[in-house]
Amino acid sequence: MMTGLTFSDLKDKVTVVTGGAGVLGLSICKAFATHGAKIAILDLDQEKAKDTALSLTKEFGNQNLGVAANVLNKQSLIDAKEKINQELGQIDILVNGAGGNHPKATTKVEQMFDAEDEGTFFDLDLEGFDFVFDLNFKGTLLPSMVFTKDMVGEGNKGVVLNISSMNAFKPLTKIPAYSAAKASINNFTEWLAMHMAPQEIRVNAIAPGFFITDQNRFLVTNKDGSFTERGQKIVNGTPMAKFGEPEDIQGAVLYLCSDVSSFVTGICIPIDGGFNAYSGV
Ligand SMILES: NC(=O)c1ccc[n+]([C@@H]2O[C@H](COP(=O)([O-])OP(=O)(O)OC[C@H]3O[C@@H](n4cnc5c(N)ncnc54)[C@H](O)[C@@H]3O)[C@@H](O)[C@H]2O)c1
Numbered sequence: 001m002m003t004g005l006t007f008s009d010l011k012d013k014v015t016v017v018t019g020g021a022g023v024l025g026l027s028i029c030k031a032f033a034t035h036g037a038k039i040a041i042l043d044l045d046q047e048k049a050k051d052t053a054l055s056l057t058k059e060f061g062n063q064n065l066g067v068a069a070n071v072l073n074k075q076s077l078i079d080a081k082e083k084i085n086q087e088l089g090q091i092d093i094l095v096n097g098a099g100g101n102h103p104k105a106t107t108k109v110e111q112m113f114d115a116e117d118e119g120t121f122f123d124l125d126l127e128g129f130d131f132v133f134d135l136n137f138k139g140t141l142l143p144s145m146v147f148t149k150d151m152v153g154e155g156n157k158g159v160v161l162n163i164s165s166m167n168a169f170k171p172l173t174k175i176p177a178y179s180a181a182k183a184s185i186n187n188f189t190e191w192l193a194m195h196m197a198p199q200e201i202r203v204n205a206i207a208p209g210f211f212i213t214d215q216n217r218f219l220v221t222n223k224d225g226s227f228t229e230r231g232q233k234i235v236n237g238t239p240m241a242k243f244g245e246p247e248d249i250q251g252a253v254l255y256l257c258s259d260v261s262s263f264v265t266g267i268c269i270p271i272d273g274g275f276n277a278y279s280g281v
Pocket residue numbers: 018019020021022023024025042043044045048069070071072096097098099100101135139163164165166207208209210211212213214215216
């Protein structure tokens with residue numbers, strides 16, 4: 001029997017968090033920083049990445065690096081990797097945090113009652129689908145391709161953590177592209193876990209439930225801060241009857257990225273206040 005389980009193995013682990021300057025990305029970075037990991041905050045937004053790195057170092061005293069890169073551009077990821085290797089060392093952990101939805105791939109209505117209705121499936125824009133599929137699927141695929149190179153080979157090992165969503169298990173109304181793109185993350189997590197197992201690289205995912213962030217604020221809250229009908233529906237469908245706080249994902253992240261879960265690969269943990277377990281009746 002194992003005793004004294006801790007996350008102490010995360011100390012000095014070089015950890016790349018894509019989308020690290022975002023809401024959930026920051027919460028993930030803080031979880032790693034608490035345990036002394038060396039974190040590369042990789043984000044499209046250079047200023048936000050640098051500021052996040054500085055404020056983490058100030059708060060936690062660990063070594064951090066803000067790196068600007070686009071998860072959809074392989075060369076920019078290769079350049080980022082070179083910088084990370086120089087400044088922090090060989091990469092041990094990758095968290096694929098960049099992702100999100102787009103209004104152009106979002107219907108206005110939940111169901112089509114009349115073919116003439118506005119804002120139905122017929123009005124969706126392919127541009128929106130391209131954006132969402134690229135960001136969520138290719139934006140996980142490419143960093144995995146580039147950064148796991150450091151994890152292969154004799155004596156090496158590593159961890160990849162993907163960010164899925166509730167809509168991967170059952171599509172949510174209005175967001176067909178985001179739902180399908182996140183379903184592809186669960187599928188890819190299993191595929192890569194199998195492929196990388198001989199290299200001692202574990203690949204898992206978390207599926208956050210509902211957290212209010214910039215991407216979904218327009219769907220779940222009104223301008224005065226009250227819930228929209230959809231926001232209220234979410235709370236009603238969540239047995240714990242609330243939205244999550246960004247800190248709520250930290251335990252599962254640390255568990256999946258540390259040696260505590262050394263025999264766990266190819267899974268996706270919902271962090272959803274019971275939403276996925278509840279049929280609604
Ligand atoms: N917020 C939720 O309720 C929720 C629920 C389930 C899953 N998720 C997923 O969690 C992850 C983080 O979401 P969030 O709500 O913190 O989002 P966020 O918008 O706060 O953060 C996303 C970050 O990714 C960066 N980014 C965007 N495009 C990029 C690109 N091409 N290259 C590099 N960086 C890029 C942005 O600059 C931003 O800092 C996403 O994958 C999202 O789909 C969020």
